[in-house]
Amino acid sequence: MKSQKSLLQGLPTTIDTVFLPAVSTDDLPDNVRAESLLSVRITRSFPALCDTLTSLKELGTPAAALVVDLFAIDAIDIAKQFGIPAYLFHVIATYELSLCVILPKLYESCASESRDMAAPITLPGSIALSPEDFPDLMNETNSDAHKSVMYWYNKFREADGVIVNSFLELELEAFKDLKRRRPGLPPVYPVGPLIRTDTEAESDRGSECVKWLNDQPPKSVLFVSFGSGGTLSVEQFNELALGLDMSGQRFLWVVRSPQDKAADAYLNSQSIVEDPLDFLPERFLERTKGRGLVVASWAPQIQVLSHGSTGGFVTHCGWNSILESTVFGVPLIAWPLCFEQRMNAVFLTEGLKTAIRVKENENGVVGREQISELVKRLMEGEEGNQIRRRLSDVKIAAGKALSREGSSTKALAHVVQQWINSK
Incomplete structure (x- = not known):
């Protein structure tokens, strides 16, 4: 909590922070995986999130949008309940979004043929990625954690947009690839590089x-x-x-x-x-x-x-x-x-x-x-x-991306305008 408060101290004064009440995870086993523990904590906080959104609505200042990260992706359904757009904030490389699209189908193909994935896959920009370099949970095909990741990778398609902490010039081929795959995928908005400043x-x-x-x-x-x-x-x-x-x-x-x-x-x-x-x-x-x-x-x-x-x-x-x-x-x-x-x-x-x-x-x-x-x-x-x-x-x-006329500045301005229009 101390580290979180330290981060929040660096935010502009125009941003209000709401801390959701702590949830109990005492019923979980001691050896539960860290990512599973985090996911459970977030899911159990959803009722408090609903209460917060309800309070905002009753005060006459309803939320214009809900922005969530991958672990909280089921909150997209909460946004739908309140009639507001939902955006995924993707805090890692845009190239992983390409994996979000490619891997579920590849795993389904491998499962139907009773074989393991062995050959490298080609990412945008002709980058060869071997299975041993996949994110950890992707290689644990028989685990519940792997099933959760595959679920997340399919669920993100329901978002109204994906905001990524990157910039167009850094991962140009990845952005081109995701744009080519539309419709069927939400639009992707690079707004970075967003880096923190020391307090x-x-x-x-x-x-x-x-x-x-x-x-x-x-x-x-x-x-x-x-x-x-x-x-x-x-x-x-x-x-x-x-x-x-x-x-x-x-x-x-x-x-x-x-x-x-x-x-x-x-x-x-x-x-x-x-x-x-x-x-x-x-x-x-x-x-x-x-x-x-x-x-x-x-x-x-x-x-x-x-x-x-x-x-x-x-x-x-x-x-x-x-x-x-x-x-x-x-x-x-x-x-x-x-x-x-x-x-x-x-x-x-x-x-x-x-x-x-x-x-x-x-x-x-x-x-x-x-x-x-x-x-x-x-x-x-x-x-x-x-x-x-x-x-x-x-x-x-x-x-240049963060300059007044830069690609990330324009992308963020476009997202904000969409939020304004949704009110």
Whole structure:
């Protein structure tokens, strides 16, 4: 709740926030999947959502539209009950919307022929996506979670529109593909890149990182962060530390306590109580003193990526991190962990060509030698320079998209006009 309130503090004062009452999930088993838990919490909040919409109507200020994300997609039915348009806010890559259209039919075909999906599928822009790079739940074909995803992927067609946090120039082929598939699909509106800004409290909390960056040469620091919940195994944590040490490059590393599963900390961060610095190899801080800064659990990512000393970013390939690195023109080492991140890594390396991707060994670990090599390739090699040049063009396109006459500005204005007309 604290993190949510921190985010809300950055919203304009013209936006009112309503907190729906907490719901109980005590009846669920202790080992329930995080995404299933989230879905249940949202569904059980629907009665309170109906009460809120009813109150607005009774006050003479009825809602003009309802915007939901994928986990709350059944709220589309609530919008219909109240006679208001429903929009899906798609917070990850537009390319996944293409999967929403393609995969249900492919899975039906495979099921009818009693075979597994083995061959890569081709995404818009001739990007080949292998089944092992599908979002996690898509490969668990016999699970209830997979059935839920397939349901969501069909349900989104009932929305009046899809708002995506991307921009036309970034995923042009995906937008073209979705437009070609209409009618039968809702219109898609790119309104990004929407990235958050640090609150005053966060800026103060991150002052140590900024002060350290101020003393480093331009474009010399590799930022290493796996997002707000991404974690590594103990073995992988150790290999990353030794790889950074071997590279000889400057780095700013946000460390989190190791976990057995990469996704364990996303919805369960409260359970991590160990000091992550305790897991560092012996004398690591001593050996890297002066060229490395290690911070526990959190860093002001926007301030770091926008800083002139930052020259590279090791990322878990979360969509928000991708957009932030794009806006600030920071080249990437793609290290996907879970969810849709492997698909994002394919898009970065094969589509945009703005990242170098790590490769796990037969034990699922990225070794220290490879880490050291990739870091040096990105930070001081010609490959890294080529990526920077490509990112420079994408960065300019991102700025234009949000300009007064930009594609994202026009798309958002069109959506708002539709909401006004629906009253």
